[in-house]
Amino acid sequence: MTPPGLEVLLEETLDDLYERAPCGYLSTLPDGGILKINATMLGWLGLTRADVVGQKRFSDLLSVGGRIYHETHFAPLLRMQGEVRGVALDLVTTYGPRLPVLVSATMTAGPDGEPLLARMTVFEASDRRAYERELLRARQEAEQERERLQHLATVLQRTLLPPALPRVPGLTTAGYYHSAAVEQIGGDFYDLFPLDHDRWGFFLGDVCGKGPAAAVVTSLLRYTLRATAVYESDPVSVLEALDSGLRQQRATGERGWCTVVFGLLTPLDDGFRVSLASGGHPPALVMRAGGRVEAMDTVGGQPVGLLPDPRFVAATAVLGPGDGLVLYTDGLTEARRPDGTMIDDTLPQVVAGLVGLAAQGVVDGLAELLTSLGPGLADDAAILALTVRGASLSPSD
Amino acid sequence: MNVRTRNRVTVSGRVGARPIVFAHGFGCDQNMWRLVAPAFAGDHRVVLFDHVGAGRSDLSAWDPDRYATLDGYAQDVLEIVDDLDLDDVVLVGHSVSAMIGVLAVVRAPARFSRLVLVSPSPRYTDAPPYRGGFTEADIDELLEALDSNYLGWSGAMGPVIMGNPDRPELAEELTNSFCRTDPEIARHFARVTFTSDNRADLGGVRIPSLVLQCRQDAIAPPEVGRWVHGALDDSRLVILEAAGHCPQLSEPGQVVSAIREFLPSPVPAAP
Structure with missing residues (x-):
């Protein structure tokens, strides 16, 4: 049972759940044209609804590198398998710094399998990406060390023969x-x-x-x-x-x-x-x-x-x-x-x-x-x- | 080296009919043609393949030196054509494979009768007055984006790539599997793709060609498509009512019609 006093807080409207969710929500046409976007996402971007809906495609919100990745990986995958999970992209914001996010999407299809609508959730991932970059760097360093060691062993071996x-x-x-x-x-x-x-x-x-x-x-x-x-x-x-x-x-x-x-x-x-x-x-x-x-x-x-x-x-x-x-x-x-x-x-x-x-x-x-x-x-x-x-x-x- | 295994070549369609070879671009694999290729199976020999390093190609065949330029990939196309003993080939190349197709056609003109360039760009970075649409910094950003999608690969995909014959279903279950490959290879292919300059090669194409250009494309914008059309000797330009870089997925009907209109009536198969 809900503790007394909290009922009021939980009387949320669906609209409020959507708009102020702790993640970004987007609905787009199959070609990426944005039809609907929630307030959380607009806040991250620093844009108004009028700037975006009917004006921009999803890929317009991304860094140029992310846009290429979107066109060559994300969009084709979404078409081919109807969903994409956890792709790392960077959003361009009006106030300056890029915002690292993880994007998942599903494609809603009509009765004949025709794609109709893409729904996307966008999670802020600054900390996770910073951590991943560290992992990546450590991995690259380990790889370099391994190569160095292998080189050393090969050279040493050669001096012994x-x-x-x-x-x-x-x-x-x-x-x-x-x-x-x-x-x-x-x-x-x-x-x-x-x-x-x-x-x-x-x-x-x-x-x-x-x-x-x-x-x-x-x-x-x-x-x-x-x-x-x-x-x-x-x-x-x-x-x-x-x-x-x-x-x-x-x-x-x-x-x-x-x-x-x-x-x-x-x-x-x-x-x-x-x-x-x-x-x-x-x-x-x-x-x-x-x-x-x-x-x-x-x-x-x-x-x-x-x-x-x-x-x-x-x-x-x-x-x-x-x-x-x-x-x-x-x-x-x-x-x-x-x-x-x-x-x-x-x-x-x-x-x-x-x-x-x-x-x-x-x-x-x-x-x-x-x-x-x-x-x-x-x-x-x-x-x-x-x-x-x-x-x-x-x-x- | 078995070329068919190396490039996971799949052949379907009508035996003895004119061959049509589809080459996928940077990013995914031969699945990119799933909505277009079947439309040609009734009156063509349909050949699909994965570039080495992509899809289910043999990753052990990947060699940074061989694939240091697009010529290595063009050589693979020629080896496939040679291995299947194909002539009168219609070559359809998407994105970077449009240029790989140009290189293949220039090198072995006798094998090919028609070239289709889907969303082509002979040079992605600007070189004023030429506008490719990207700067060097943009390409570095792409490599960063590839790196960011790197970690998910290594754990999940590694064992499959290394060969997991007792659990073949693994490969099917993996998300994003059509567009996954070894991150090192993806990075290398991205660099080769986005730093190539094949503008001078277009003039060497001596067969009729078709340029398919989307009305809106962030990677290969219409002005680039028009540039390609202008640089080719005997070409037709068709602007597709499509947005994005992959019209074979988003507007397969338009792509099929445009190619069909461009091709001469198929030669009837030998009885």
Whole structure:
């Protein structure tokens, strides 16, 4: 029941409810010509009824930008779906500032579906729009930050990989790097670089973790491996130096470790000797010109920088004309085929199908396999391939 | 890239009859032609499509470089015509698509026989003595208006655009859905549309054209329509008794009659 005394106040006329409603009311012809408008709305506009009714169209009340939006969005929508809800527009007022509003409209149709009359409600929305502008600004800032971060990660990633592999006389070389997440710095790395007496050093590995911490470790191990290789000619000793380096780093709070294959290439009369050492990394594959693929046995090697007294395992191979060497990270072997199986043990067969190609062909073949897996590729992947030029390779390779 | 999916091309009407291709303008999508296109289905092959970035086009095909100018959109029209292997095409373009149509016709004149420009404007901003009706500041204001209608989009429309095959009805339920798209794309298209100057291209049209001009239009006023008519070699100007920028919705009957009067009698379909 209405409390006594309030009845008088509630004896409102429909006319009063319309004219002094807390929102603007408008009725227009389908083309927007204003037929009726309430006092609240006229007050907002600073106009009289005579200024508006029969004189103006709804779009005449809007800012120019709002008018274009009205003609290209609001009016067509109202025609097509018979109603429009909550469109943000600005009213032009006679006393100066624009008034942000939210407009909803319905179209009344005749018996044959012919539009007859549009009814609109207009809500003042200054505060809401100010708040929305803040949200929009925050969103734009976040977007810019994200782009900046992504750019930074991409640049950093680039500094951690060799931009282009050097030309090695007698070899074709190619590298491949896939980062599973664009905005993340991956932990895979590889390099190939010249040493004295025509010797070359190479390495490929996988740092535990991702992101900035992994990037710090990658950077450290990269210069440690390169610098140590200058005076150490035994790959196992090079890995031991790296192990000390990584464990000393722990004193500073960076707890990084990796699996890696480090090797040296020494030229022979018609090929190269490969001597390498592995620290817990999947075995390098030797591709024989005849089509056979052999894993270089480095079973038993342990990760670098993780255990107190790790064991690293050495292996050697001689590469003749047409032979090749493939190094890879577990991102390749653990990639899943659509049926759920991993590439894993079948990698030697896949690589056997690439024997006889130049290094770029080998890398392209494996990269194509990875790309074809699409979402099956969950981790970063790096590949380094070397092949000895020989009769079976075309001179242009 | 499948052109028909990219532009959500829909083909209806009479098989083998002369093709009529409708191109929607800035703002909404091919639904803009719903009151006009069916009137041609009896004696024409009717082709509708969404510009990339609008309606149900493939948003992943949108590329800011390709669509940095209206040429990218004109190229799409030509690819659609090519993909459907259409000749003797009547091209009907609304608003900015009138100019996209001009560019397409100039580039591949052999494919088209007639061009219809509905509410055209070759340049929206003033360049005295030419009057397009808008200033640079007005265009900035439009971009602001687009931004203000931005928030409602991202939450509601995002998942649909991203693909929601198990709930296709979502797209139908959404309010304002015919005129929604990714705000970034809408902003970009608005800028390209309202900063283009295609006045010099009109002289390259060598086929008969029809200019449909509303008596009152806040976006493309009658003087602009007359300017377009004057710049075209062989054109007819029809002033429609209509107010607004979209006569195909507000006065579809007048639009249909004007186009019909302009077209030569349809070639009978092969038996």
